[in-house]
Amino acid sequence: IMILAAKDELLQKPFQKGKHTKVAHKNVAAHEWDREEARNRRQHLISMNAFERHKKFVSDYVLYYGGKIEEFRRSTSKDKTDLDVVRENHRFLWREEDEEDMTWEKELAKKYYDKLFKEYCIADLSRYKENKFGFRWRVENEVISGKGQFLCGNKRCENKEGLKSWEVNFAYVEQGEKRNALVKLRLCPECSFKLNYHHK
Structure with missing residues (x-):
């Protein structure tokens, strides 16, 4: 009998559990399950981007506390x-006081x-008969x-024929x-005739 017992001990691996191990308590099993669930949930949240995470949290909030998802939509x-x-903030000419x-x-x-x-302006002469003109500076494509x-x-x-240069005192209201x-x-x-329509 002693020889058999010694033989069993020799055959048993260090990490091998005994044949008659105790069953884990329900609380231990529940705790382990909760930990695994939390790990999975955390992994799921990490895999989302910030906006998806935000949507999930809002959706969960509505699910648990009630309400409508429309209430969380911001006004555009x-x-x-x-x-x-x-x-709204454009200036035809920026002055020092404008930069304060x-x-x-x-x-x-x-x-x-x-x-x-x-250097040169682009003009809107569509209302020249009312003596109203619009001027703006040129953009890169126009240059x-x-x-x-x-x-x-x-x-x-x-038109590119017979162009004439004009220097105009542009009076305008801004801000x-x-x-x-x-x-x-x-x-x-x-x-040019349209520009000088009221100065014949």
Whole structure:
């Protein structure tokens, strides 16, 4: 009998459990199961991006506490694009006082302004009979194509013959303030007539 017992001990591997091990308590099993579930849930959340995680949390909140998902949707009525911001804060000419108390909106508008080419203007002469004119600086594509310098500076005219340079005192209202600027533009004879319609 002693020899058999010793033989059994020799054959038993160090990590091998005994034949009559105790069954784990329910609490231990539940704890292990919870840990495994938490690990899986954490792994699932980590695999999501921030927006998907946010949507899941909101969905869970609505599921547990009630309510409607629409209540969590933010209002887009006050949303603005960069273009809207530039339009609101644009200046035809930036002065030193305009650059005081710069907000990010003003900085964006100033950044756009700095990219404009301010040698010649592009004119809108569509309301010339009312003595109302619109002027703006040229963008890069217009400089490359020659618009406003080698082509007529009227935005609706592509004439390149007989262009004449004009220097105009542009009076305009900006941000509720009257301002003046001396601008140069190149126009064909027909558009030059429109520009000087009230100065015959």
